[in-house]
Amino acid sequence: MTATAVLRRMLTWFRPHRWQVVASLIIVVITVPLGVANPLLTRMVIDQGLLNGDVGLLTLLCVLMVVLGVTSSVLNVGNVALTNIVGQRVTTSLRATVYGRAQSQELAFYTEESTSEVQARLVSDIEGIDRFVTGTVHQALGSLTALVASGIAMLMLSWQLALLSFSLAYVLALLNHRFAKRRQDLARQRQRHVTSLLRFAAEDLSLGGVILGRTLRRSGRQLERFVEVCRQLGEITVRQRVVGATAYVIIGASFACVPPLVYWVSGTAVSGLSTGTVIVMVILQMQLSQPIQSLLQLSSGLHVSLAKFERVIQYLDLPEPRPIDEGRAPVPGAGISLTLRGVGHRYGDGRDVLGGIDLDLPAGSVTVVRGRTGSGKSTLGLIIAGLLRPATGTVQLDGAGDAELRDVATIVPQHTTLFDASIRENLMFAREAVTEEDIHRVLAAVRLDDLVSHLPHGLDTPIGVEGLQLSGGERQRLAVARALLADWQVLVVDEVTSALDGVTSDEVYDALRVYCAGKTLVIIAHRLPRIDPTDQVVLVDRGAGTVTPGSRAG
Numbered sequence: 297m298t299a300t301a302v303l304r305r306m307l308t309w310f311r312p313h314r315w316q317v318v319a320s321l322i323i324v325v326i327t328v329p330l331g332v333a334n335p336l337l338t339r340m341v342i343d344q345g346l347l348n349g350d351v352g353l354l355t356l357l358c359v360l361m362v363v364l365g366v367t368s369s370v371l372n373v374g375n376v377a378l379t380n381i382v383g384q385r386v387t388t389s390l391r392a393t394v395y396g397r398a399q400s401q402e403l404a405f406y407t408e409e410s411t412s413e414v415q416a417r418l419v420s421d422i423e424g425i426d427r428f429v430t431g432t433v434h435q436a437l438g439s440l441t442a443l444v445a446s447g448i449a450m451l452m453l454s455w456q457l458a459l460l461s462f463s464l465a466y467v468l469a470l471l472n473h474r475f476a477k478r479r480q481d482l483a484r485q486r487q488r489h490v491t492s493l494l495r496f497a498a499e500d501l502s503l504g505g506v507i508l509g510r511t512l513r514r515s516g517r518q519l520e521r522f523v524e525v526c527r528q529l530g531e532i533t534v535r536q537r538v539v540g541a542t543a544y545v546i547i548g549a550s551f552a553c554v555p556p557l558v559y560w561v562s563g564t565a566v567s568g569l570s571t572g573t574v575i576v577m578v579i580l581q582m583q584l585s586q587p588i589q590s591l592l593q594l595s596s597g598l599h600v601s602l603a604k605f606e607r608v609i610q611y612l613d614l615p616e617p618r619p620i621d622e623g624r625a626p627v628p629g630a631g632i633s634l635t636l637r638g639v640g641h642r643y644g645d646g647r648d649v650l651g652g653i654d655l656d657l658p659a660g661s662v663t664v665v666r667g668r669t670g671s672g673k674s675t676l677g678l679i680i681a682g683l684l685r686p687a688t689g690t691v692q693l694d695g696a697g698d699a700e701l702r703d704v705a706t707i708v709p710q711h712t713t714l715f716d717a718s719i720r721e722n723l724m725f726a727r728e729a730v731t732e733e734d735i736h737r738v739l740a741a742v743r744l745d746d747l748v749s750h751l752p753h754g755l756d757t758p759i760g761v762e763g764l765q766l767s768g769g770e771r772q773r774l775a776v777a778r779a780l781l782a783d784w785q786v787l788v789v790d791e792v793t794s795a796l797d798g799v800t801s802d803e804v805y806d807a808l809r810v811y812c813a814g815k816t817l818v819i820i821a822h823r824l825p826r827i828d829p830t831d832q833v834v835l836v837d838r839g840a841g842t843v844t845p846g847s848r849a850g
Protein backbone atom coordinates (compact mmCIF):
# COMPACT_ATOMS: atom_id res chain seq x y z
CA MET A 297 0.00 0.00 0.00
CA THR A 298 1.47 3.38 -0.95
CA ALA A 299 2.03 6.05 1.72
CA THR A 300 -0.54 8.30 -0.01
CA ALA A 301 -3.19 5.59 0.06
CA VAL A 302 -2.52 4.91 3.76
CA LEU A 303 -2.65 8.64 4.51
CA ARG A 304 -5.92 8.99 2.62
CA ARG A 305 -7.45 6.13 4.62
CA MET A 306 -6.18 7.72 7.84
CA LEU A 307 -7.76 11.06 6.96
CA THR A 308 -11.18 9.47 6.42
CA TRP A 309 -11.26 8.78 10.17
CA PHE A 310 -10.95 12.52 10.81
CA ARG A 311 -13.80 13.43 8.49
CA PRO A 312 -16.50 13.26 11.21
CA HIS A 313 -14.45 15.77 13.22
CA ARG A 314 -13.75 18.14 10.36
CA TRP A 315 -15.27 21.16 12.15
CA GLN A 316 -12.95 20.78 15.12
CA VAL A 317 -10.04 20.40 12.70
CA VAL A 318 -11.18 23.56 10.88
CA ALA A 319 -11.44 25.42 14.22
CA SER A 320 -7.92 24.30 15.06
CA LEU A 321 -6.65 25.56 11.70
CA ILE A 322 -8.42 28.90 12.22
CA ILE A 323 -6.61 29.31 15.53
CA VAL A 324 -3.36 28.56 13.73
CA VAL A 325 -4.12 31.18 11.08
CA ILE A 326 -4.99 33.77 13.77
CA THR A 327 -1.68 33.22 15.52
CA VAL A 328 0.36 33.89 12.34
CA PRO A 329 -0.01 37.73 12.38
CA LEU A 330 0.74 37.66 16.10
CA GLY A 331 3.98 35.86 15.31
CA VAL A 332 4.86 38.30 12.51
CA ALA A 333 4.24 41.31 14.75
CA ASN A 334 6.67 40.21 17.43
CA PRO A 335 9.98 40.46 15.49
CA LEU A 336 8.85 43.72 13.83
CA LEU A 337 8.11 45.16 17.27
CA THR A 338 11.51 43.95 18.49
CA ARG A 339 13.23 45.79 15.66
CA MET A 340 11.31 48.98 16.57
CA VAL A 341 12.25 48.50 20.24
CA ILE A 342 15.96 48.31 19.30
CA ASP A 343 16.14 50.94 16.56
CA GLN A 344 13.62 53.53 17.82
CA GLY A 345 13.05 52.80 21.51
CA LEU A 346 16.57 51.88 22.69
CA LEU A 347 18.99 53.44 20.18
CA ASN A 348 16.88 56.66 19.78
CA GLY A 349 15.96 56.80 23.51
CA ASP A 350 12.19 57.27 22.94
CA VAL A 351 10.87 56.09 26.37
CA GLY A 352 7.17 56.64 25.60
CA LEU A 353 7.36 54.54 22.42
CA LEU A 354 9.48 51.94 24.23
CA THR A 355 6.79 51.50 26.97
CA LEU A 356 3.99 51.24 24.43
CA LEU A 357 5.87 48.65 22.36
CA CYS A 358 6.71 46.55 25.44
CA VAL A 359 3.04 46.53 26.63
CA LEU A 360 1.95 45.52 23.14
CA MET A 361 4.46 42.67 23.09
CA VAL A 362 3.12 41.34 26.44
CA VAL A 363 -0.51 41.48 25.22
CA LEU A 364 0.40 39.63 22.01
CA GLY A 365 2.33 36.99 23.97
CA VAL A 366 -0.56 36.31 26.37
CA THR A 367 -3.13 36.15 23.54
CA SER A 368 -1.08 33.67 21.58
CA SER A 369 -0.60 31.46 24.69
CA VAL A 370 -4.35 31.36 25.37
CA LEU A 371 -5.05 30.41 21.75
CA ASN A 372 -2.41 27.73 22.00
CA VAL A 373 -4.11 26.10 25.02
CA GLY A 374 -7.44 26.10 23.16
CA ASN A 375 -5.75 24.35 20.27
CA VAL A 376 -4.25 21.69 22.55
CA ALA A 377 -7.74 20.92 23.91
CA LEU A 378 -9.26 20.69 20.42
CA THR A 379 -6.50 18.46 19.04
CA ASN A 380 -6.74 16.08 22.00
CA ILE A 381 -10.52 15.84 21.77
CA VAL A 382 -10.28 14.91 18.08
CA GLY A 383 -7.38 12.50 18.72
CA GLN A 384 -9.23 10.64 21.47
CA ARG A 385 -12.46 10.38 19.49
CA VAL A 386 -10.63 8.97 16.48
CA THR A 387 -8.73 6.55 18.74
CA THR A 388 -11.94 5.31 20.36
CA SER A 389 -13.76 4.73 17.08
CA LEU A 390 -10.69 3.04 15.56
CA ARG A 391 -10.37 0.73 18.56
CA ALA A 392 -14.08 -0.10 18.52
CA THR A 393 -13.98 -0.91 14.79
CA VAL A 394 -10.81 -3.01 14.96
CA TYR A 395 -12.16 -4.88 18.01
CA GLY A 396 -15.48 -5.55 16.29
CA ARG A 397 -13.78 -6.68 13.10
CA ALA A 398 -11.43 -9.04 14.95
CA GLN A 399 -14.32 -10.35 17.06
CA SER A 400 -16.46 -11.31 14.08
CA GLN A 401 -13.89 -13.36 12.17
CA GLU A 402 -14.15 -17.03 11.29
CA LEU A 403 -12.57 -19.37 13.85
CA ALA A 404 -9.51 -19.92 11.63
CA PHE A 405 -8.49 -16.31 12.29
CA TYR A 406 -7.96 -17.04 16.00
CA THR A 407 -5.96 -20.19 15.40
CA GLU A 408 -3.70 -18.47 12.87
CA GLU A 409 -3.27 -15.06 14.53
CA SER A 410 -1.63 -14.79 17.95
CA THR A 411 -3.53 -12.97 20.70
CA SER A 412 -0.58 -10.61 21.20
CA GLU A 413 -0.69 -9.66 17.52
CA VAL A 414 -4.31 -8.60 17.93
CA GLN A 415 -3.50 -6.78 21.19
CA ALA A 416 -0.56 -4.94 19.63
CA ARG A 417 -2.74 -3.52 16.85
CA LEU A 418 -5.55 -2.66 19.21
CA VAL A 419 -3.39 -1.01 21.85
CA SER A 420 0.08 0.13 20.79
CA ASP A 421 -0.48 0.73 17.06
CA ILE A 422 -3.61 2.81 17.62
CA GLU A 423 -1.97 4.58 20.57
CA GLY A 424 0.94 5.47 18.27
CA ILE A 425 -1.50 7.10 15.87
CA ASP A 426 -3.05 9.05 18.77
CA ARG A 427 0.36 10.21 20.01
CA PHE A 428 1.17 11.34 16.51
CA VAL A 429 -2.05 13.32 16.10
CA THR A 430 -2.19 14.89 19.55
CA GLY A 431 1.55 15.31 20.07
CA THR A 432 3.53 15.57 16.87
CA VAL A 433 0.83 17.08 14.64
CA HIS A 434 -0.13 19.65 17.25
CA GLN A 435 3.48 20.60 17.80
CA ALA A 436 3.95 20.77 14.05
CA LEU A 437 0.95 23.08 13.68
CA GLY A 438 2.54 25.41 16.21
CA SER A 439 5.84 25.15 14.35
CA LEU A 440 4.17 25.83 11.03
CA THR A 441 2.63 28.96 12.50
CA ALA A 442 6.00 30.07 13.85
CA LEU A 443 7.67 29.26 10.56
CA VAL A 444 5.16 31.13 8.42
CA ALA A 445 5.23 34.10 10.82
CA SER A 446 9.04 34.15 10.88
CA GLY A 447 9.15 33.72 7.10
CA ILE A 448 6.86 36.71 6.52
CA ALA A 449 8.77 38.80 9.05
CA MET A 450 12.09 37.86 7.45
CA LEU A 451 10.84 38.76 3.98
CA MET A 452 9.70 42.13 5.37
CA LEU A 453 13.08 42.71 7.03
CA SER A 454 15.38 41.56 4.19
CA TRP A 455 14.29 39.42 1.28
CA GLN A 456 17.91 38.51 0.42
CA LEU A 457 18.60 37.01 3.84
CA ALA A 458 15.17 35.38 3.88
CA LEU A 459 15.86 33.57 0.58
CA LEU A 460 19.17 32.35 1.97
CA SER A 461 17.39 30.81 4.97
CA PHE A 462 14.63 29.23 2.92
CA SER A 463 17.14 27.53 0.58
CA LEU A 464 18.95 26.08 3.57
CA ALA A 465 15.64 24.84 5.02
CA TYR A 466 14.74 23.14 1.73
CA VAL A 467 18.04 21.25 1.55
CA LEU A 468 17.57 20.08 5.13
CA ALA A 469 14.02 18.90 4.41
CA LEU A 470 15.27 16.72 1.53
CA LEU A 471 17.94 15.26 3.76
CA ASN A 472 15.44 14.46 6.47
CA HIS A 473 13.12 12.74 4.04
CA ARG A 474 15.80 10.13 3.33
CA PHE A 475 16.26 9.46 7.04
CA ALA A 476 12.50 9.23 7.57
CA LYS A 477 12.09 6.36 5.09
CA ARG A 478 14.76 4.39 6.91
CA ARG A 479 13.06 5.05 10.24
CA GLN A 480 9.74 3.82 8.89
CA ASP A 481 11.28 0.44 7.91
CA LEU A 482 12.88 0.16 11.33
CA ALA A 483 9.56 1.04 13.03
CA ARG A 484 7.87 -1.86 11.20
CA GLN A 485 10.58 -4.30 12.27
CA ARG A 486 10.46 -3.00 15.84
CA GLN A 487 6.71 -3.53 16.08
CA ARG A 488 7.14 -7.17 15.03
CA HIS A 489 9.63 -7.70 17.85
CA VAL A 490 7.33 -5.98 20.38
CA THR A 491 4.57 -8.41 19.35
CA SER A 492 6.86 -11.43 19.86
CA LEU A 493 7.87 -10.08 23.25
CA LEU A 494 4.22 -9.80 24.28
CA ARG A 495 3.49 -13.30 23.02
CA PHE A 496 6.37 -14.93 24.90
CA ALA A 497 5.50 -13.04 28.09
CA ALA A 498 1.83 -14.04 27.84
CA GLU A 499 2.55 -17.71 27.06
CA ASP A 500 5.54 -18.37 29.30
CA LEU A 501 4.46 -16.35 32.32
CA SER A 502 0.99 -17.92 32.51
CA LEU A 503 0.36 -20.68 35.05
CA GLY A 504 0.46 -23.31 32.30
CA GLY A 505 3.64 -21.85 30.79
CA VAL A 506 5.47 -21.80 34.11
CA ILE A 507 4.42 -25.39 34.96
CA LEU A 508 5.49 -26.49 31.48
CA GLY A 509 8.86 -24.80 31.84
CA ARG A 510 9.52 -26.23 35.30
CA THR A 511 8.32 -29.78 34.69
CA LEU A 512 10.09 -30.12 31.36
CA ARG A 513 13.08 -28.27 32.82
CA ARG A 514 12.93 -25.69 30.06
CA SER A 515 12.57 -22.56 32.18
CA GLY A 516 16.12 -21.61 31.17
CA ARG A 517 15.20 -22.03 27.50
CA GLN A 518 12.08 -19.88 27.98
CA LEU A 519 14.23 -17.15 29.54
CA GLU A 520 16.81 -17.44 26.75
CA ARG A 521 14.08 -17.14 24.11
CA PHE A 522 12.69 -14.06 25.83
CA VAL A 523 16.11 -12.47 26.24
CA GLU A 524 16.90 -13.12 22.57
CA VAL A 525 13.79 -11.21 21.47
CA CYS A 526 14.66 -8.44 23.98
CA ARG A 527 18.15 -8.27 22.48
CA GLN A 528 16.81 -8.02 18.92
CA LEU A 529 14.30 -5.40 20.04
CA GLY A 530 17.12 -3.49 21.74
CA GLU A 531 19.24 -3.59 18.57
CA ILE A 532 16.41 -2.33 16.38
CA THR A 533 15.57 0.40 18.90
CA VAL A 534 19.20 1.57 18.95
CA ARG A 535 19.33 1.62 15.14
CA GLN A 536 16.04 3.51 14.98
CA ARG A 537 17.21 6.11 17.48
CA VAL A 538 20.69 6.46 15.98
CA VAL A 539 19.18 7.10 12.54
CA GLY A 540 16.87 9.71 14.12
CA ALA A 541 19.68 11.31 16.13
CA THR A 542 21.99 11.41 13.09
CA ALA A 543 19.36 13.34 11.19
CA TYR A 544 18.94 15.85 14.01
CA VAL A 545 22.69 16.22 14.55
CA ILE A 546 23.28 16.97 10.87
CA ILE A 547 20.44 19.46 10.86
CA GLY A 548 21.55 20.99 14.16
CA ALA A 549 25.17 21.36 12.90
CA SER A 550 23.92 23.02 9.74
CA PHE A 551 22.02 25.55 11.82
CA ALA A 552 25.13 26.39 13.86
CA CYS A 553 26.61 27.86 10.68
CA VAL A 554 23.66 30.22 10.23
CA PRO A 555 24.54 33.23 12.50
CA PRO A 556 28.07 33.69 11.10
CA LEU A 557 26.62 33.39 7.61
CA VAL A 558 24.00 36.10 8.31
CA TYR A 559 26.62 38.46 9.82
CA TRP A 560 28.93 37.88 6.88
CA VAL A 561 26.24 38.34 4.22
CA SER A 562 24.88 41.46 6.05
CA GLY A 563 28.35 42.99 6.17
CA THR A 564 29.39 42.14 2.59
CA ALA A 565 26.63 41.33 0.14
CA VAL A 566 23.62 43.27 1.46
CA SER A 567 23.89 46.95 2.34
CA GLY A 568 21.70 49.39 4.28
CA LEU A 569 20.47 47.05 7.05
CA SER A 570 19.89 48.68 10.48
CA THR A 571 21.38 47.19 13.66
CA GLY A 572 17.89 46.16 14.78
CA THR A 573 17.25 44.39 11.45
CA VAL A 574 20.49 42.36 11.63
CA ILE A 575 19.92 41.38 15.28
CA VAL A 576 16.29 40.39 14.66
CA MET A 577 17.29 38.46 11.50
CA VAL A 578 19.81 36.42 13.47
CA ILE A 579 17.25 35.78 16.23
CA LEU A 580 14.68 34.70 13.63
CA GLN A 581 17.20 32.50 11.85
CA MET A 582 18.05 30.80 15.12
CA GLN A 583 14.38 30.49 16.04
CA LEU A 584 13.76 28.94 12.65
CA SER A 585 15.77 25.89 13.62
CA GLN A 586 13.29 24.67 16.25
CA PRO A 587 10.12 24.76 14.08
CA ILE A 588 11.97 23.33 11.07
CA GLN A 589 13.28 20.47 13.19
CA SER A 590 9.84 19.91 14.61
CA LEU A 591 8.33 19.86 11.10
CA LEU A 592 11.00 17.45 9.98
CA GLN A 593 10.13 15.37 13.02
CA LEU A 594 6.55 15.48 11.77
CA SER A 595 7.65 13.94 8.52
CA SER A 596 9.50 11.07 10.23
CA GLY A 597 6.68 10.76 12.81
CA LEU A 598 4.27 10.57 9.91
CA HIS A 599 6.24 7.71 8.35
CA VAL A 600 6.30 5.76 11.63
CA SER A 601 2.63 6.50 12.14
CA LEU A 602 1.78 5.38 8.60
CA ALA A 603 3.57 2.09 9.26
CA LYS A 604 1.38 1.62 12.34
CA PHE A 605 -1.77 2.66 10.54
CA GLU A 606 -0.99 0.25 7.72
CA ARG A 607 -1.09 -2.57 10.29
CA VAL A 608 -4.40 -1.25 11.62
CA ILE A 609 -5.79 -1.09 8.05
CA GLN A 610 -5.03 -4.80 7.63
CA TYR A 611 -7.57 -5.42 10.39
CA LEU A 612 -10.02 -2.78 9.19
CA ASP A 613 -10.01 -4.57 5.83
CA LEU A 614 -10.75 -8.00 7.27
CA PRO A 615 -13.92 -9.50 5.81
CA GLU A 616 -17.01 -8.46 7.67
CA PRO A 617 -19.20 -11.50 8.35
CA ARG A 618 -22.79 -10.98 9.40
CA PRO A 619 -22.83 -10.40 13.16
CA ILE A 620 -24.73 -12.79 15.39
CA ASP A 621 -28.20 -11.48 16.09
CA GLU A 622 -27.85 -11.32 19.86
CA GLY A 623 -31.19 -9.65 20.37
CA ARG A 624 -33.11 -12.49 18.72
CA ALA A 625 -35.39 -14.30 21.17
CA PRO A 626 -35.09 -18.10 21.16
CA VAL A 627 -37.47 -19.59 18.65
CA PRO A 628 -40.45 -20.90 20.62
CA GLY A 629 -42.52 -23.91 19.74
CA ALA A 630 -41.66 -27.29 18.45
CA GLY A 631 -37.87 -26.90 18.53
CA ILE A 632 -35.28 -26.98 15.82
CA SER A 633 -34.18 -29.90 13.65
CA LEU A 634 -30.87 -30.12 11.84
CA THR A 635 -30.16 -32.15 8.73
CA LEU A 636 -26.53 -32.66 7.75
CA ARG A 637 -25.89 -33.97 4.27
CA GLY A 638 -22.45 -34.83 2.93
CA VAL A 639 -20.81 -32.60 5.50
CA GLY A 640 -17.03 -32.55 5.25
CA HIS A 641 -14.27 -30.34 6.51
CA ARG A 642 -10.67 -29.58 5.77
CA TYR A 643 -8.51 -27.14 7.72
CA GLY A 644 -5.92 -24.82 6.19
CA ASP A 645 -3.25 -27.54 5.87
CA GLY A 646 -5.45 -29.39 3.35
CA ARG A 647 -6.02 -32.60 5.37
CA ASP A 648 -9.57 -33.96 5.19
CA VAL A 649 -10.85 -34.07 8.77
CA LEU A 650 -14.46 -34.97 8.10
CA GLY A 651 -15.89 -36.47 4.95
CA GLY A 652 -19.48 -36.95 3.79
CA ILE A 653 -21.35 -37.01 7.08
CA ASP A 654 -25.11 -37.55 6.84
CA LEU A 655 -26.88 -36.94 10.12
CA ASP A 656 -30.37 -36.01 11.30
CA LEU A 657 -30.76 -34.19 14.59
CA PRO A 658 -34.52 -33.93 15.23
CA ALA A 659 -35.94 -31.38 17.66
CA GLY A 660 -35.96 -32.80 21.18
CA SER A 661 -33.34 -35.43 20.33
CA VAL A 662 -30.22 -36.36 22.26
CA THR A 663 -27.27 -37.42 20.13
CA VAL A 664 -24.09 -38.85 21.58
CA VAL A 665 -21.02 -38.44 19.34
CA ARG A 666 -18.16 -40.85 19.89
CA GLY A 667 -14.97 -41.57 18.06
CA ARG A 668 -11.26 -41.97 18.46
CA THR A 669 -9.14 -39.04 19.42
CA GLY A 670 -8.50 -36.74 16.48
CA SER A 671 -11.35 -38.31 14.47
CA GLY A 672 -13.07 -34.93 14.06
CA LYS A 673 -15.71 -34.90 16.83
CA SER A 674 -14.94 -31.33 17.96
CA THR A 675 -14.88 -30.19 14.35
CA LEU A 676 -18.34 -31.70 13.87
CA GLY A 677 -19.47 -30.01 17.11
CA LEU A 678 -18.30 -26.61 15.85
CA ILE A 679 -20.16 -27.17 12.57
CA ILE A 680 -23.35 -28.13 14.42
CA ALA A 681 -22.98 -25.03 16.62
CA GLY A 682 -22.71 -22.87 13.50
CA LEU A 683 -19.19 -21.69 14.33
CA LEU A 684 -17.44 -23.45 11.47
CA ARG A 685 -18.67 -23.47 7.91
CA PRO A 686 -18.29 -26.99 6.46
CA ALA A 687 -15.99 -27.17 3.45
CA THR A 688 -18.49 -29.48 1.71
CA GLY A 689 -22.10 -30.50 2.19
CA THR A 690 -25.01 -28.70 3.78
CA VAL A 691 -26.52 -28.15 7.21
CA GLN A 692 -30.24 -27.53 6.92
CA LEU A 693 -32.25 -25.93 9.68
CA ASP A 694 -35.96 -26.54 10.26
CA GLY A 695 -38.18 -24.63 12.66
CA ALA A 696 -35.90 -21.62 13.09
CA GLY A 697 -37.70 -19.18 10.82
CA ASP A 698 -35.13 -16.91 9.18
CA ALA A 699 -32.60 -17.43 11.98
CA GLU A 700 -29.21 -18.90 11.17
CA LEU A 701 -27.67 -21.78 13.05
CA ARG A 702 -25.28 -19.60 15.02
CA ASP A 703 -28.21 -17.46 16.21
CA VAL A 704 -29.86 -20.41 17.94
CA ALA A 705 -27.05 -22.84 18.80
CA THR A 706 -24.39 -22.80 21.47
CA ILE A 707 -21.45 -24.97 22.43
CA VAL A 708 -19.56 -25.65 25.62
CA PRO A 709 -16.14 -26.35 24.13
CA GLN A 710 -13.54 -28.79 25.34
CA HIS A 711 -11.36 -25.98 26.64
CA THR A 712 -13.44 -23.81 28.89
CA THR A 713 -12.96 -20.06 29.09
CA LEU A 714 -13.63 -18.51 32.46
CA PHE A 715 -12.99 -14.90 33.44
CA ASP A 716 -10.86 -13.61 36.28
CA ALA A 717 -14.00 -12.58 38.19
CA SER A 718 -16.48 -14.03 40.70
CA ILE A 719 -18.64 -17.09 40.08
CA ARG A 720 -21.67 -14.81 39.83
CA GLU A 721 -20.03 -12.54 37.23
CA ASN A 722 -18.97 -15.55 35.18
CA LEU A 723 -22.54 -16.86 35.18
CA MET A 724 -24.07 -13.48 34.44
CA PHE A 725 -22.02 -13.24 31.26
CA ALA A 726 -24.61 -15.59 29.72
CA ARG A 727 -27.61 -13.63 30.96
CA GLU A 728 -27.45 -10.30 32.77
CA ALA A 729 -31.04 -10.27 34.02
CA VAL A 730 -30.64 -13.49 35.93
CA THR A 731 -32.40 -14.16 39.23
CA GLU A 732 -30.81 -15.67 42.30
CA GLU A 733 -33.18 -18.60 41.84
CA ASP A 734 -32.01 -19.22 38.24
CA ILE A 735 -28.40 -19.22 39.38
CA HIS A 736 -29.04 -21.73 42.15
CA ARG A 737 -31.02 -23.93 39.79
CA VAL A 738 -28.20 -24.23 37.24
CA LEU A 739 -25.58 -24.68 39.95
CA ALA A 740 -27.66 -27.49 41.46
CA ALA A 741 -28.02 -29.06 38.02
CA VAL A 742 -24.24 -29.33 37.59
CA ARG A 743 -23.75 -30.30 41.26
CA LEU A 744 -21.85 -27.12 42.14
CA ASP A 745 -24.36 -25.87 44.72
CA ASP A 746 -22.64 -27.65 47.57
CA LEU A 747 -19.23 -26.16 46.74
CA VAL A 748 -20.60 -22.62 46.42
CA SER A 749 -22.45 -22.83 49.75
CA HIS A 750 -19.15 -23.65 51.48
CA LEU A 751 -17.13 -20.87 49.85
CA PRO A 752 -16.41 -17.88 52.15
CA HIS A 753 -18.01 -15.38 49.78
CA GLY A 754 -20.44 -17.79 48.11
CA LEU A 755 -21.34 -16.70 44.58
CA ASP A 756 -19.14 -13.64 44.95
CA THR A 757 -15.97 -15.68 45.42
CA PRO A 758 -13.36 -14.77 42.81
CA ILE A 759 -12.08 -17.76 40.82
CA GLY A 760 -8.74 -16.33 39.63
CA VAL A 761 -7.15 -16.07 36.21
CA GLU A 762 -8.88 -18.51 33.81
CA GLY A 763 -10.75 -19.91 36.85
CA LEU A 764 -7.58 -21.55 38.08
CA GLN A 765 -8.64 -21.30 41.71
CA LEU A 766 -11.20 -24.03 40.91
CA SER A 767 -10.45 -27.67 40.16
CA GLY A 768 -10.58 -28.85 36.55
CA GLY A 769 -13.93 -30.56 37.10
CA GLU A 770 -15.38 -27.49 38.85
CA ARG A 771 -14.29 -25.31 35.95
CA GLN A 772 -16.01 -27.62 33.46
CA ARG A 773 -19.23 -27.65 35.48
CA LEU A 774 -19.24 -23.87 35.91
CA ALA A 775 -18.91 -23.51 32.13
CA VAL A 776 -21.86 -25.87 31.63
CA ALA A 777 -23.94 -23.97 34.23
CA ARG A 778 -23.21 -20.73 32.42
CA ALA A 779 -24.30 -22.20 29.09
CA LEU A 780 -27.55 -23.39 30.68
CA LEU A 781 -28.39 -19.77 31.50
CA ALA A 782 -28.13 -18.70 27.87
CA ASP A 783 -30.91 -18.79 25.29
CA TRP A 784 -30.48 -21.56 22.72
CA GLN A 785 -32.36 -24.27 20.91
CA VAL A 786 -29.39 -26.46 20.00
CA LEU A 787 -26.69 -27.25 22.58
CA VAL A 788 -23.40 -29.04 21.92
CA VAL A 789 -21.29 -30.10 24.89
CA ASP A 790 -17.78 -31.22 24.02
CA GLU A 791 -16.08 -33.44 26.60
CA VAL A 792 -17.46 -31.34 29.43
CA THR A 793 -17.18 -34.08 32.05
CA SER A 794 -13.75 -35.43 31.16
CA ALA A 795 -12.41 -34.25 34.54
CA LEU A 796 -15.32 -35.67 36.57
CA ASP A 797 -15.79 -39.00 38.28
CA GLY A 798 -18.28 -41.36 36.61
CA VAL A 799 -21.14 -40.73 39.07
CA THR A 800 -20.94 -36.92 38.90
CA SER A 801 -20.54 -37.10 35.14
CA ASP A 802 -23.78 -39.08 34.80
CA GLU A 803 -25.55 -36.65 37.14
CA VAL A 804 -24.46 -33.68 35.02
CA TYR A 805 -25.61 -35.37 31.79
CA ASP A 806 -28.96 -36.27 33.40
CA ALA A 807 -29.43 -32.62 34.40
CA LEU A 808 -28.59 -31.56 30.85
CA ARG A 809 -31.29 -33.84 29.47
CA VAL A 810 -33.85 -32.19 31.78
CA TYR A 811 -32.76 -28.70 30.70
CA CYS A 812 -32.78 -29.66 27.05
CA ALA A 813 -36.27 -31.16 26.97
CA GLY A 814 -37.79 -30.22 23.61
CA LYS A 815 -34.46 -28.82 22.38
CA THR A 816 -31.62 -30.46 20.48
CA LEU A 817 -28.73 -31.79 22.52
CA VAL A 818 -25.45 -33.13 21.16
CA ILE A 819 -23.06 -34.75 23.62
CA ILE A 820 -19.48 -35.34 22.47
CA ALA A 821 -17.83 -37.78 24.87
CA HIS A 822 -15.11 -40.38 24.95
CA ARG A 823 -16.64 -41.96 28.03
CA LEU A 824 -20.21 -42.86 27.14
CA PRO A 825 -22.87 -41.30 29.33
CA ARG A 826 -25.88 -43.35 30.45
CA ILE A 827 -27.67 -44.00 27.18
CA ASP A 828 -31.44 -43.64 26.97
CA PRO A 829 -33.24 -45.96 24.51
CA THR A 830 -34.29 -42.95 22.45
CA ASP A 831 -30.75 -41.57 22.17
CA GLN A 832 -28.92 -41.61 18.89
CA VAL A 833 -25.27 -42.69 19.10
CA VAL A 834 -23.00 -41.54 16.30
CA LEU A 835 -19.53 -42.85 15.68
CA VAL A 836 -17.21 -40.47 13.88
CA ASP A 837 -14.69 -42.73 12.27
CA ARG A 838 -11.79 -41.33 10.29
CA GLY A 839 -13.84 -38.56 8.86
CA ALA A 840 -16.99 -40.52 8.05
CA GLY A 841 -20.00 -40.27 10.37
CA THR A 842 -21.88 -43.48 10.97
CA VAL A 843 -24.74 -44.30 13.27
CA THR A 844 -23.83 -47.28 15.40
CA PRO A 845 -26.05 -50.36 15.17
CA GLY A 846 -28.52 -50.85 17.96
CA SER A 847 -29.10 -47.17 18.60
CA ARG A 848 -31.95 -45.14 17.21
CA ALA A 849 -31.12 -43.77 13.81
CA GLY A 850 -32.09 -40.15 13.22
Ligand SMILES: Nc1ncnc2c1ncn2[C@@H]1O[C@H](COP(=O)(O)OP(=O)(O)OP(=O)(O)O)[C@@H](O)[C@H]1O
Pocket residue numbers: 404407643644645649667668669670671672673674675676710
Ligand atom coordinates in the same frame (compact mmCIF):
# COMPACT_ATOMS: atom_id res chain seq x y z
N1 LIG B 1 -7.77 -25.24 13.80
C1 LIG B 1 -7.24 -26.32 13.25
N2 LIG B 1 -6.38 -26.20 12.24
C2 LIG B 1 -5.85 -27.29 11.65
N3 LIG B 1 -6.14 -28.55 12.01
C3 LIG B 1 -6.99 -28.74 13.02
C4 LIG B 1 -7.58 -27.63 13.70
N4 LIG B 1 -8.40 -28.13 14.66
C5 LIG B 1 -8.30 -29.47 14.60
N5 LIG B 1 -7.46 -29.83 13.62
C6 LIG B 1 -7.14 -31.20 13.21
O1 LIG B 1 -8.35 -31.83 12.86
C7 LIG B 1 -8.38 -33.15 13.32
C8 LIG B 1 -9.67 -33.39 14.14
O2 LIG B 1 -9.61 -32.57 15.29
P1 LIG B 1 -10.81 -32.55 16.32
O3 LIG B 1 -10.44 -31.65 17.41
O4 LIG B 1 -12.07 -32.28 15.59
O5 LIG B 1 -10.82 -34.07 16.81
P2 LIG B 1 -11.52 -34.75 18.06
O6 LIG B 1 -12.13 -36.00 17.56
O7 LIG B 1 -12.41 -33.80 18.74
O8 LIG B 1 -10.25 -35.05 18.96
P3 LIG B 1 -10.15 -35.28 20.53
O9 LIG B 1 -10.98 -36.48 20.86
O10 LIG B 1 -8.70 -35.53 20.71
O11 LIG B 1 -10.63 -34.03 21.17
C9 LIG B 1 -7.12 -33.38 14.12
O12 LIG B 1 -6.22 -34.13 13.32
C10 LIG B 1 -6.59 -31.99 14.35
O13 LIG B 1 -5.18 -31.99 14.33
